[in-house]
Amino acid sequence: MAESICRSLRDGSIEGEHSPALTIKDSLQSHAGTHAFNYFLCSLAANVCAGKSQARGLVLVAFSQSPSFYLSLLKRKRMDASLLTKCLRILDCYSDPLGWKEKIRQSSGPDKPVFTESDYVCRDVKDITKLLSSILELGKGFSEGRAYFAVAIDSVSSMLKHASLPSIAGFISNLRSHAQVSSMLWLLHADLHEPRSTAVLEYMSSIVASVEPMVEITDGQKGSDNLFWLGRGLQKGRFHVRFKRRNGRVKLFNEEFHIEHTGITFSTPSSENIVVSQTLLPKQLQFNLQLSEKERADRSRVLLPFEHQGNGEPIQIYDGRRSLTESNTGLNGLQQHALSIEMEAQRMQSKGEIHYIRDSDDEQPDSDEDPDDDLDI
Amino acid sequence: MNHSPNLLDEALGLTGRGFGCGALSQGRVVLVEDCVETSGAFVLHHLVKRALSTDSGGNVIFIALSHSFSHYDRILRKLGCNLSMHREHNRFHFVDMLKVEFPNEIQKNAVEHGLVDLYSKILKAVEVSSSGDYSRAHISIVIDDLSILEIVAHGSVDHVLDFLHYCITLTSEQDCSLVILNHEDIYPEMEAPRLLSHLIYLADFVIKAEPLVTGIAADVHGQLTVLKKGTFNDSQYTDKASNFHFQVKENGVELFFPGTRC
Numbered sequence: 070m071a072e073s074i075c076r077s078l079r080d081g082s083i084e085g086e087h088s089p090a091l092t093i094k095d096s097l098q099s100h101a102g103t104h105a106f107n108y109f110l111c112s113l114a115a116n117v118c119a120g121k122s123q124a125r126g127l128v129l130v131a132f133s134q135s136p137s138f139y140l141s142l143l144k145r146k147r148m149d150a151s152l153l154t155k156c157l158r159i160l161d162c163y164s165d166p167l168g169w170k171e172k173i174r175q176s177s178g179p180d181k182p183v184f185t186e187s188d189y190v191c192r193d194v195k196d197i198t199k200l201l202s203s204i205l206e207l208g209k210g211f212s213e214g215r216a217y218f219a220v221a222i223d224s225v226s227s228m229l230k231h232a233s234l235p236s237i238a239g240f241i242s243n244l245r246s247h248a249q250v251s252s253m254l255w256l257l258h259a260d261l262h263e264p265r266s267t268a269v270l271e272y273m274s275s276i277v278a279s280v281e282p283m284v285e286i287t288d289g290q291k292g293s294d295n296l297f298w299l300g301r302g303l304q305k306g307r308f309h310v311r312f313k314r315r316n317g318r319v320k321l322f323n324e325e326f327h328i329e330h331t332g333i334t335f336s337t338p339s340s341e342n343i344v345v346s347q348t349l350l351p352k353q354l355q356f357n358l359q360l361s362e363k364e365r366a367d368r369s370r371v372l373l374p375f376e377h378q379g380n381g382e383p384i385q386i387y388d389g390r391r392s393l394t395e396s397n398t399g400l401n402g403l404q405q406h407a408l409s410i411e412m413e414a415q416r417m418q419s420k421g422e423i424h425y426i427r428d429s430d431d432e433q434p435d436s437d438e439d440p441d442d443d444l445d446i
Numbered sequence: 447m448n449h450s451p452n453l454l455d456e457a458l459g460l461t462g463r464g465f466g467c468g469a470l471s472q473g474r475v476v477l478v479e480d481c482v483e484t485s486g487a488f489v490l491h492h493l494v495k496r497a498l499s500t501d502s503g504g505n506v507i508f509i510a511l512s513h514s515f516s517h518y519d520r521i522l523r524k525l526g527c528n529l530s531m532h533r534e535h536n537r538f539h540f541v542d543m544l545k546v547e548f549p550n551e552i553q554k555n556a557v558e559h560g561l562v563d564l565y566s567k568i569l570k571a572v573e574v575s576s577s578g579d580y581s582r583a584h585i586s587i588v589i590d591d592l593s594i595l596e597i598v599a600h601g602s603v604d605h606v607l608d609f610l611h612y613c614i615t616l617t618s619e620q621d622c623s624l625v626i627l628n629h630e631d632i633y634p635e636m637e638a639p640r641l642l643s644h645l646i647y648l649a650d651f652v653i654k655a656e657p658l659v660t661g662i663a664a665d666v667h668g669q670l671t672v673l674k675k676g677t678f679n680d681s682q683y684t685d686k687a688s689n690f691h692f693q694v695k696e697n698g699v700e701l702f703f704p705g706t707r708c
Contacts, residue, residue, distance in 0.1 A: 097643060100675070135618045164615055167558075167608055171565045230604060260643050 070322055071335040074276055074310065075112040079121030081217060081251035086315070088245050090226075091254040092274040094267065095382070099282040099306045101326065103133075104333040105224075106256040110139075110221050111146045111332075113254070117219065118152040120350045122250035124219040126203055126211030132194070132227035136161050160208040161190045162200075181279035194228070197236045201243055208249060217251035220244055225254035225270060234266050241273055277311045280326070304328050308335055449665060453701040454489070455671035457688045458651060460496060474623040475614060477649035479642075484668035486655035488694045490590055491518070493625055495527045497586045503576040504584040506532075507539045511594035517539050524593055526699050528616055540570040548598055549646050557599045568613070587613060592629035592645075592650040603641050614648060616700045631652075650675055658691070666691045670701065 074091060082088035093107065110129070116122040129139060136159040143153055165171060171192055191203055208218035222228070228237055244250050259267050259279075271277050283305055310322040324335045360368070360381025458476070460487050476493070480486030497504040510518070512560075519529045532538035541564070548560035568587065589595065592606065599605045616622045627650075630642060646652060652673040658666060674686040691707070693700045 097646060102646070135615070138618070164619070166611065169565055169612055172562055173569065177566070230607060258643075258647060259645070262639065350624045 070310070070324060071108070071308070072311070073322075074109065076117070077115050077276065077312075078109065078219065079116045079122040083218070083315070084376075087275075088247075089252045089276065090220045090241070090245055091252075091276045091278060092261050092270055093254065093256045093278050093280065094271075095114065095230040095280040096258065096260045100258075101257055101306060101328055101333065102258065102280050104328055105278065105280050105308070106221075106223060106254070107142060108333045109254055110223075111148075113151075113219055113221070113252070114143055114157060115146070115148060118148055122219070122251070123217050125216035126156050126158065126208065126218040127364060128207045128218055128220050129157065130162060130200075130204060130220065130222045131159055132162045132166070132222070133224050134361040135163050156211070158189065158210065160200075160203055160207060161167060161188075162227075164195050165190055165192050166194040169394060189389045195231045197240045199233070200299045201240050205247065205249075215249070217249055219251050220253045222253070222255035224258065225369070226256070226258040226261045229262055229266055238269055238273065241270070245273070279308045279309045281309055285405050288364050307338070326411060452699075453688070453690050453703070454492060454670065454672065454699075455496065457674070457686075459674075473653065475617060475649045476623070476625045476651040476653065477645050478625065478627045478653045478655070479630040480627070480655040481629060481657070483657040484655045486627060486653070487590070488692075488699045489653055489655065489670075490588055490625065490627055491521055491525060492699060494518075494588060495522060495525050497533050497584070498529075504586060505537050505539070507541065507565070507571045507575070507585060507587045509541045509543060509568070509587070509589045511543045511589075511598065512591055514544060515542065526697070536574055539575070541567050541571070541574055543595075545599070547596065548600065555604055557605050558608075561599065561605055565612050568616070572616065572650065574623065576620070584623065586623050586625060587616070588625045589613075589627065591629065593629050593632055607641075607644055609654075610645075610648065649679065655692075665693055666707075668692060669693050669704070677698075 077089050078091060080089075093102050093105050093109070095105070113122070113124075114127055117124050117127045128137075131139060139159060140153070143157070144150060157311055174336060189203070189207060191200060204220060208220070211218055225241075228240075241253075241255075244253060255270075257267065257270055302313045306326055308322075308324040308326045308357060310324070312320040312322065314320060327334050327336065355389065477491045478486045494506055494508065497506050508518070515529070529538055529540075530584050533540060543564070546560070546564075548557050572585060575583070577681045592610075595609070596603065596606050598610075610624075610626070613624050618626055626645070628642075628645060633641065652671075652675070654671045654673070655668055656671070657668050669691050670687060690701050690703050692702075
């Protein structure tokens with residue numbers, strides 16, 4: 070459940086253990102991953118600012134949105150601006166990730182272009198070691214030097230564009246095992262990478278939350294169909310969570326999410342959302358396929374020729390264990406299962422009695438089903 | 447001169463009153479995908495014309511990789527837009543990339559240097575636009591087209607995506623929007639999903655020009671699908687998709703819902 074994820078991020082790590090890490094995974098079929106990330110980010114930030122969490126500060130590494138976007142997002146959630154400045158540090162990897170603006174500034178003449186930038190800008194995202202040290206430095210800058218801090222990365226897919234998978238895996242592993250990192254969360258777009266990269270990041274996280282569409286669209290066709298699945302309703306979807314607990318148990322949760330103006334909300338899955346399969350019948354039929362109550366009653370009163378002979382014998386249901394009274398030289402195990410009335414009749418020696426043994430209890434009398442349907446020859 | 451909004455304008459949200467409403471609002475990234483059978487260039491021409499029209503008063507920075515200035519001048523003139531005049535008034539900045547070639551192996555980071563140069567040209571143009579007469583106007587950056595930029599960058603998709611990222615930072619820091627034309631059928635099977643997926647993640651609008659499923663027709667040139675990602679539509683959060691047919695004419699493009707044309 071989403072609440073338990075928030076609690077897990079809030080409670081942080083135990084001494085000597087890796088900190089809990091949340092991967093939020095989405096894809097183009099259900100690209101509401103940013104909403105889910107914003108939700109957990111806001112929840113963690115609220116806990117940090119209110120002092121309820123183990124972490125005393127939050128370091129946000131922003132790749133895909135500008136820092137001002139996050140600040141306005143958090144302010145919209147009614148977080149106190151002064152508390153935010155104390156508890157939140159944003160490492161800006163969005164404005165100038167490769168240092169191009171710096172190069173232009175250095176090479177341009179007297180009229181230098183003016184860039185509006187935030188406080189902590191990273192100008193070389195390819196250098197993972199330097200990125201790691203910047204994050205740790207920012208983390209140590211919170212109230213006391215030894216305090217815990219949480220790290221949020223938006224998004225790891227952008228990091229994978231600039232650096233190799235092993236270096237990023239090492240980066241995340243270093244962060245998780247750092248004594249002062251309380252918890253981590255990051256966003257990943259599954260279809261921008263090879264499955265290997267996604268798998269590596271999933272292994273390294275204790276909680277994997279996937280944002281999926283309500284109905285999975287499985288055709289891998291490209292072309293004009295490619296975009297139409299993007300046009301389907303995004304409002305609802307499934308939120309699948311895999312939770313690795315400390316005691317080694319893995320719990321799976323399935324929830325639904327709804328996206329509204331205020332953001333994303335999670336709820337327990339309701340049965341009404343199961344897609345009702347449309348019957349294949351056309352809307353107007355000339356005849357009636359259902360039975361009315363009277364017809365149902367009449368049908369149950371019909372005397373079936375073989376079963377209800379009225380001779381006092383109980384209705385026998387073949388349970389597969391007893392062998393038949395006559396020799397079964399000609400029968401093998403498979404055929405025993407699907408004895409039909411005709412075969413029985415043939416083995417009778419005298420007057421042509423018919424002993425009808427019904428195959429199973431849930432076979433309707435007078436059913437049109439072929440009893441040999443489940444034969445596997 | 448046709449100033450009434452057509453279906454494409456409505457789908458992109460370009461309808462509205464007042465100064466600056468004819469242009470794409472700030473922070474919008476539009477991806478136009480086309481293919482060999484159906485060229486999507488008319489979408490670019492239409493957006494340029496809307497951006498430069500008198501009621502929107504916007505500026506355009508055009509990064510031209512596939513055609514020369516005279517080509518666009520001729521086409522836009524037929525649409526009723528005088529590019530030469532706008533160019534003189536610094537409303538239309540033409541960045542001619544036709545003859546540009548990034549040296550391959552001379553410098554180690556030649557491709558990156560080339561793209562940084564291009565970016566600095568764009569920045570200068572943005573600055574000129576923001577300080578000129580139309581200083582409060584919206585700036586549209588149009589790239590025609592991205593696949594040629596990839597060729598110029600010697601096939602390096604990563605560098606192209608980095609360049610696009612920097613252009614997108616402009617959309618959030620300044621009043622800019624970005625329009626990219628890309629061909630979706632030129633990539634081999636394995637490579638295609640990656641770059642196209644990246645672009646779809648980055649874009650707010652995806653406009654796809656495709657041929658009709660029924661084949662070639664004399665009066666309908668193709669179908670256009672406009673997808674607006676993640677919007678609130680009557681309190682329902684969804685991707686809004688519109689589909690219509692189009693016919694490209696000399697003086698514009700005619701858009702209509704399938705089957706509504708007699």
